[in-house]
Structure formats: C-alpha cells, structure tokens
Amino acid sequence: MLYPQGKTVIGDLKTAFVNIDGVLQELKVEKFTGYVKISSENYDGLVIYENGDPVESVENYADGRPRIEGAEAMTNVIAKTKEGGGLLNIQELPSNVVNMMLRAIHSKVVYKDLLSEFTQIKNLLVTLKTKQITGHVEIEMNDGAGEAFIFLEDGKLIESLFSSGDGTTFSGKKGLAKILEVANEVGYVMNVFQAESKAFQAGKIDIGKKKETPPEPEDPSELLEIVEKIVQSIDQSLQKMIGKGKFRDAFMQAIFQKSNDYPFLKSLGTNIQTGKGYVIDEPTSLDNLVFGVSDVLDQSVSFISTPKTRTKLKETIRMGLGQVKMIYEEQIQEYNLDTALFEYLG
Structure with a gap:
C-alpha cells in the first residue's frame, strides 16, 4: 500500500542505527500524530499515532502471509526494528489524514475489478461523490506502470497517491494528474473500498410497495x-x-x-x-x-x-x-x- 507523505521526521534511516524505544518515547512526549513505518524486503510494518498514542498497527507481507493488526502487529514491528536490516520512516501528518489511513485499514470492498475498458476514473469519482462514499480507490496500472490510491471522505477527494513503476511517488493534485495521465496511456484495474464505520448505501427494490411516481426531470x-x-x-x-x-x-x-x-x-x-x-x-x-x-x-x-x-x-x-x-x-x-x-x- 502507498502511504501519505507529510512532514518527514525521519526518512529511510537504517534501523541498525535506531534506538526504537527512545524514538517511541520521544513521539509520546511530543504528542506526535502520524505514522512510523518499518520496511524491508517483502515486509512493511506500520504504527499509526494520534496525539502521542499508538492507535493502530499493521503488518503486511509480500510473500502471501495474512495481514496482522493491533497490539500483536506493534510488538512485531518493534521487534523487527531491533533486529536491524530495514529502513525506518516517520511522517508527521494532520489528524484528518491519520483518520483517512485508519479508515483504509478497516474497510471492505464494494466494487471489484473495474476495468478501464468499461469504467473511467473520473466518472467513477463523480459516482462515489454522489453516493458520499468514505473510503478509497485502489488502481493497478497495466504493464507494470505503477499503482495508485485515491482517498475519499463523504465522496470528496482528500488525497491522491501515485507510485510509478520505477518507485517515483506523487501526491495531492500532482498525484491525481499523474494517475489520469498514466491510466489513459496504459489502462488499469480498480477496486473500491468503503470504510467499515459507514454502511454502504446500496439501492433496493421492494416488490411489495406501490410504484412510486417518477421524479420530475432535472433541469440542465x-x-x-x-x-x-x-x-x-x-x-x-x-x-x-x-x-x-x-x-x-x-x-x-x-x-x-x-x-x-x-x-x-x-x-x-x-x-x-x-x-x-x-x-x-x-x-x-x-x-x-x-x-x-x-x-x-x-x-x-x-x-x-x-x-x-x-x-x-x-x-x-x-x-x-x-x-x-x-x-x-x-x-x-x-x-x-x-x-x-x-x-x-x-
């Protein structure tokens, strides 16, 4: 998964040089809001902080092992850091972006495998805005051209992240512009996720009800x-x-x-x-x-x-x-x- 870039506190420092217990204590004292990420080959460990307190932790493995969350994940992330051999990245973020990350972790898929041949990204975003979806869109570009995440709150776009095939990352308006540019060139597959804290409002047909009067045509x-x-x-x-x-x-x-x-x-x-x-x-x-x-x-x-x-x-x-x-x-x-x-x- 791509992670938002905020104010870099520590950027890709080798964990062999890090006193992680001291770093975490300093984050608590400074009432830090953001995330701590440990990365190594086939592994990402994440601890999310709100006002100095860890509020969620996640481990993701690239070798097919299931994702681990919560206290167990945090214990493992700290242990991985002490082992050395990885990179430490600490990003300070606004509280609303931290909440965005938490929603992304705890979300469910609502639209799966949307192909570029049938679904345009901009049209999808308009639909999600109309439905006031809170969640995110994951986009896998064809031909290994990159991956992207678009985060939404009540249907409004609040962050866009794009990582190209060579690892270059773009965010914000530049991120969305790059997503649209590359998507148009190579095509893509999309999945839409909605935060579990808000129920998905799906349309429902009740045969037992009387047929309602159709709404007045919209004035264009x-x-x-x-x-x-x-x-x-x-x-x-x-x-x-x-x-x-x-x-x-x-x-x-x-x-x-x-x-x-x-x-x-x-x-x-x-x-x-x-x-x-x-x-x-x-x-x-x-x-x-x-x-x-x-x-x-x-x-x-x-x-x-x-x-x-x-x-x-x-x-x-x-x-x-x-x-x-x-x-x-x-x-x-x-x-x-x-x-x-x-x-x-x-």
Missing part, C-alpha cells in the same frame, strides 16, 4: 450554461496556440462522435449548429450530462493536440478557465464538475 439549463462558458473560455485562451475557433470546431466534432455513447449529445450539437444554443431536447440525468461533457472535452483536446503539445495545451486551458472557476465556484462543485473536469478545472 444552468449546467449547460456553465459548459457554454467553459467552451468559450477555452476557445479564447487557445487562439494564439491553435487559431481562432479551432477548439470550438474540435468540440463540435467530438459532440457528434460521442453521440453514440450519449444520445442527448446529438440534439445538443444540432441546437448549437442551428443557433438555438446550448440546449438539449431529450431528458437525461445531470450526472450523465457531466459524464458526456467530460468525454467530449477529452476527445476535443485529443483532436487538437499531440503528445508533445498536450501538457502545454492543458496548462493554457487551466489558466484560461480561472475566471469561470471564480464565477461559478459553487455550481462547479454542486454538479461535480470539479472532479469530472479535474484536468481542466483542477
């Missing part, structure tokens, strides 16, 4: 207004790079290309072309609209960029959308655009 007008502003701002910000109107042309091309996946896009594209504006003529959920717009923007960018220009182009887009983010900050979060369009609004 405000969301479409924001999408229009986003497209206009991107088009304007990219004029010097690719020419006036080129992004809008790519956006329209992407709309019709993606209309097989999202049928409502056909009416959106037709209405834009005929001057009716950003309106759709058939009902669809707001989540589905967000998913469709996200796919269309990604496709638009692929039309106008090359591997060499893509990073610079996305940076220019992010800068150009600064005013839109400021004006529509609340709506962007309400509609989950901040997650679905992270690469452009993040």
